[in-house]
Amino acid sequence: MSTVKNTIRPLVLAFSHVFRRVFTAKYPYEAPSRPSRCRGRIMLRIERCISCGTCEKICPNIAIKMVKLKGSDKLCPQIDFGRCMFCYFCVSYCPAEALIGTELVEISVYSKEKLIYPPEKLAEEPKWPDLLPKPKRVKLRVVGRRGAGHVEIGRE
Numbered sequence: 001m002s003t004v005k006n007t008i009r010p011l012v013l014a015f016s017h018v019f020r021r022v023f024t025a026k027y028p029y030e031a032p033s034r035p036s037r038c039r040g041r042i043m044l045r046i047e048r049c050i051s052c053g054t055c056e057k058i059c060p061n062i063a064i065k066m067v068k069l070k071g072s073d074k075l076c077p078q079i080d081f082g083r084c085m086f087c088y089f090c091v092s093y094c095p096a097e098a099l100i101g102t103e104l105v106e107i108s109v110y111s112k113e114k115l116i117y118p119p120e121k122l123a124e125e126p127k128w129p130d131l132l133p134k135p136k137r138v139k140l141r142v143v144g145r146r147g148a149g150h151v152e153i154g155r156e
């Protein structure tokens with residue numbers, strides 16, 4: 001009896017989903033809105049940096065190295081996102097608020113060397129990678145206890 005029940009129940013459950021609304025986003029063509037505390041690629045505001053080196057000392061993964069800015073003696077952080085675990089210690093402890101968080105998490109590349117961001121690159125506004133189509137932003141919302149439905153809220 002329980003064998004029949006254990007076979008029928010999942011089938012009924014699976015079939016019932018045919019009539020439900022889609023509850024996932026077709027990433028990367030659609031991307032869910034990011035939560036406000038999402039930790040993405042870190043950005044550097046060079047003009048605010050006082051070269052104190054706190055970020056380098058605080059980083060638990062040794063992902064930060066102080067390097068000279070091109071054409072200047074000023075030291076600024078270089079971040080290796082291949083080592084970074086996005087703990088945001090550097091952002092929290094920076095006394096000058098020179099390091100700020102952004103919500104861009106799409107920073108994958110084909111070689112790990114490209115994950116090393118010198119200060120000049122770190123200072124650039126994060127932008128959606130050229131390789132991926134610009135996604136439609138969708139908002140995921142919980143429907144009951146069984147999953148989430150999605151509502152389109154327009155293109156970025």
Ligand code: SF4
Nearest residue numbers: 059084085087088090
């Ligand atoms: S977020 Fe954490 S791991 Fe990444 S660079 Fe900053 S301190 Fe290091």
Ligand code: SF4
Nearest residue numbers: 049050052053055094
């Ligand atoms: S980014 Fe912030 S913590 Fe790092 S060297 Fe500059 S001022 Fe200091």
